[in-house]
Amino acid sequence: MPGSTFGTLFRVTTAGESHGPGNVCIVDGCPPGLPLSVDDLVPDLERRKPGQSRIVTPRKEDDTPEILSGVFEGRTTGTPIAVLIRNQDQRSKDYGDIKDKYRPGHADFTFDAKFGFRDYRGGGRSSARETTARVAAGAIARKLLREAHGIEVLGMVHQVGELIASIPDPADVTLEQVEVNPVRCPDADMAVKMEEHIKEVRKQQDSIGGAATVVAKHIPAGWGEPVFDKLKADLGKALFSLPAVLGVEYGQGFGVATTRGTEHSDTFVPDDGKAPPIATDTNRHGGLLGGISSGMPIVFRCAVKPTSSIPQERPTVDNEGNPTTLATKGRHDPCLLPRFVPMAEAMVLLVLADHMLRQRATRALDA
Amino acid sequence: MPGSTFGTLFRVTTAGESHGPGNVCIVDGCPPGLPLSVDDLVPDLERRKPGQSRIVTPRKEDDTPEILSGVFEGRTTGTPIAVLIRNQDQRSKDYGDIKDKYRPGHADFTFDAKFGFRDYRGGGRSSARETTARVAAGAIARKLLREAHGIEVLGMVHQVGELIASIPDPADVTLEQVEVNPVRCPDADMAVKMEEHIKEVRKQQDSIGGAATVVAKHIPAGWGEPVFDKLKADLGKALFSLPAVLGVEYGQGFGVATTRGTEHSDTFVPDDGKAPPIATDTNRHGGLLGGISSGMPIVFRCAVKPTSSIPQERPTVDNEGNPTTLATKGRHDPCLLPRFVPMAEAMVLLVLADHMLRQRATRALDA
């Protein structure tokens, strides 16, 4: 099965490269009657787009979406919604010299190994530009989930290099706290330091890694399937499908390795505010038990590598295996994290919309 | 799409519960002509089965597989291979008192929230017993991958609680080093300490978490799809689909957050032993670039929680939300890691077999 479709019932198919005419997504399966317009897509695309601040790539893209189908008189029709975002600022000439050389840490080599040749302009389909289509689709999922269940999904940067934010409970963070600074870190003091650090790293012609948290709230208990399509498995895949992600964990995450059973399990307690009227007193389980949503906030964290596109000259090989050197030109993010946040939210939104529809399909006859 | 099918071209469907008649897998898509018999399935099932050592659950199961179809005169026919493993030692009476109470940390509550009721005997389909069918399917994938490309997949325990093994390069570890001790830790000295620690924990009526590494070697460069179905994404999903996994990372993993771009990227170097003749000098990228295999060993690590089934009495609620207490009876693993190893290998094998077939389908006409 080709790899450009995601989801089973809320299903997204994308196409497009970094330096081609544009990026497209087709969202198939969105229920009919949902109010939708381009205004619903713009905010998330703005958060993802290049050139939004001094600490991201200066590539200039309007990223104005055009809805080509599936919306009539301001509402979704139940038929597929196609969205086109044209590329504009394509400086393909920046990329000519990597045609035959492999940038370290990039997909140049693996694409050639896979396909026999590649669109070398800006990474082609391996470029993070491809996520434009995902973010547009995610914005549609966001509208659906909010309308149907009041679900909110919010990402935030909690680490840049050695700098780690203090976030007492990520489920309490607001969109405003995240968006008020260009780093998208809700710890305002640390955000300032992170911004300075990123600028310093760029000045050194280097890049820096980091980590982000994504929280999903108001998910009803019972979403996700028991075995292969656990909600945790589909969320794990979704996040690992993003460029530069090397680690994913939820709840207590890797910390669980040193934990006793008596310490780890959260205690079930009565909670009249929920249906069924049951919660847990703590949330070490990260909102997922048996891989299925428990009704508590779902909390994931992702490790994101430093971009491999750095202007320093480095040793590498050409496509025949001969040693050579290469300095990556083009315009790049010194730290991927700020723009990673809307991408990660989009993927989580797509998984949740899909499992919302799956749960509708497979619930009991009398439920 | 129901959640009991995994893979697109090498496709596994499983069924079965902890205390029903048995577990079944149907493997559809295995190429014809592969030599296969029950003898190929037994070793991995033996490594997974309960009662194999003093540090795992004492439940007694023969786990003898019966091949029901798809094999003729000792070779696969290309049609679906069904394997049945009957359950034997089903002490269902152990579970009657959890019918209406939710075990902390278990899927009891989320299954009820999802389905309206549940097979409460031993966790039903949320039990790790369900992985029997996955391990049988994984053994078929192992045979295929070995025959076609000499691919080897090996898991090992590298952490139990605070005890961390010394494993200079997991790609150098052999099956014998792993299987020589009941913990499945290739650091022989640490294995002894881990075994003692697990026994101590069990004596305390508690359980302990840990972490495991899985290595896949001899994967050709170019497997995996560019966007959603990256090999890293499908492997991530596969590992998160296993019970008790709270974190997954590959290559440098979460360590990447504190790393500079100049430090992280591995350098491409000529390597005549490979086709194409290119390798990297180090393997911080864990065998995956752009989510696609680079030809270097693929290295993943998983965090596994302590089993929630512990005999101590703990507070919880019943299925109407009323506070109560519960002590989990039944027979359980004080540490899931030793038996987690063959389960994790099975999931990695299934993903690799699937992408092997996908690469056959989508390669260039002249490749």
Add this chain to the structure above:
Amino acid sequence: MPGSTFGTLFRVTTAGESHGPGNVCIVDGCPPGLPLSVDDLVPDLERRKPGQSRIVTPRKEDDTPEILSGVFEGRTTGTPIAVLIRNQDQRSKDYGDIKDKYRPGHADFTFDAKFGFRDYRGGGRSSARETTARVAAGAIARKLLREAHGIEVLGMVHQVGELIASIPDPADVTLEQVEVNPVRCPDADMAVKMEEHIKEVRKQQDSIGGAATVVAKHIPAGWGEPVFDKLKADLGKALFSLPAVLGVEYGQGFGVATTRGTEHSDTFVPDDGKAPPIATDTNRHGGLLGGISSGMPIVFRCAVKPTSSIPQERPTVDNEGNPTTLATKGRHDPCLLPRFVPMAEAMVLLVLADHMLRQRATRALDA
């Protein structure tokens, strides 16, 4: 994608050959809470099984199903339901001489061309014995559709050779009218003639084709998707997936070629008995408009070829292309139609159960 899985939400995977240990189906996606036991599977399996009358193959099979999973305390759990039907009367020795020769009209040649070799015992997986698993799955779908919507699906033979039954409206035929005679033709007089004709054909060591009608009633309006997954397309595929089917038509069928637009379209009329309160005065459209159910009975017809297994000696080639002759031994149906009826019903039931769940998933938020 391997070809042994059918459906997207009500999803069936089958395995098994004519002369192996048995046939298995896994039904994944059946909603929880549905009352189900082997007694629900037996009637349809009895209608399909060999040896049921003097005009079908005398092969003796009990076809007793064993439910291996997914049912607890008499109700479906929402997890996959595996059913095993073991083979018993396997006279494999009948088939040794076709190992290297191709039976005319059979799949022997195409299986060898596809897979390189084949299980030649009784056709292996190309045998109609494979439909045992489909019929078991269809019986589960029947229970679900009946419980949820009062839907009934009924097949009947309307043609054997030149003999064509008089069936004023197939939507008025009852199960009793069909089952009262071994041909499964509701026109009692014609059924007698058909039975005689089939006996005569068998006496001549020949076989005869025919045609069957399947009616599905009480389907709500609105099932099926607009473009590729039209209900008519999925039903068409389902019926063509059965062995020996060379033609499928619904409503006016091929007769439409000579019809004017003013004659063909049925007129919409008010009908308070329906929701929405609209019907058509006639049913030339066969219950499907735009490929989506209209609320009127869905009516399909299938052309079924004479079985190619006839004991007369005929010219053919061996697997190297050398001319030879062959007489098919083994036990076969002189006319496939009587046993085709439950197979066709099963496939229609599977499609309807799938689209019932799909419609649940994709309906409007407020529907």
Add this chain to the structure above:
Amino acid sequence: MPGSTFGTLFRVTTAGESHGPGNVCIVDGCPPGLPLSVDDLVPDLERRKPGQSRIVTPRKEDDTPEILSGVFEGRTTGTPIAVLIRNQDQRSKDYGDIKDKYRPGHADFTFDAKFGFRDYRGGGRSSARETTARVAAGAIARKLLREAHGIEVLGMVHQVGELIASIPDPADVTLEQVEVNPVRCPDADMAVKMEEHIKEVRKQQDSIGGAATVVAKHIPAGWGEPVFDKLKADLGKALFSLPAVLGVEYGQGFGVATTRGTEHSDTFVPDDGKAPPIATDTNRHGGLLGGISSGMPIVFRCAVKPTSSIPQERPTVDNEGNPTTLATKGRHDPCLLPRFVPMAEAMVLLVLADHMLRQRATRALDA
């Protein structure tokens, strides 16, 4: 699973309505390195487009495709190919009066029953305009199949009303014989009569049905899967997914009902021109045995209803079930058959491209 995606390995997703901004297809899974440009898409789109002759709808559309992705330096890259065809001549005002009334024989009613409301302009997504995207995708499949195996797929009209063409062997018909007249009937004399008949029918403010044949040549033996995904089943679905198709048959089709086994089966004969060196002397089986390709030409026939859009005033109901009358305005085809030909070819091409890739994936290791 939403219904706008078709195929598993050569996978097409479409979006678009009759009177929205345009129609899009995304073709995912096309192997890399295939020469491709818009010039490959234009011929088939020209054959499908309205306004091409005096016997089709006069709607004016340029139907100029834009390739948005997946092609670089004149070759496919292996990543998804998106094609956009904008709508131009959208006289939406023609359709305002059918907003609340149901056109007899149309999908208006079933769309409302399904989705709760609909894009009533020109049928929205139920319009045959949606097939523009399919034809563009089919043209890519045609290029692939021709390049890889020399496969040719050709459709032709063989019946319009009572007029039936004489076509001794459809496998001998050439594209030129089909395209030389506006009816697309290779029997030149009959084509003239058909054209006259269609004009006469239009003059009478009526429409007329018909039937078309599609032939696929040079398909290797062994394509298609044994059970559910038989090539005949997938072709059957593909053709039934087209608007207005009420019947599909292959080979001897419905004629098989009156045929004896001794008469029906074709005889295998040696044929050095084939690999394996085996053919059949006749082709009553229509190129498919056990649903798998035999290496002989695949021959399908479809019954196509008269368009329901006729300008005569007819009784119907409104969306509350109240009786009313309606005359369909807008511009329509008096006979759908001439433009049906490229649509049917496209669907057959998509199925064949998909099974070509499936066979690559599932063949034996040494094949």
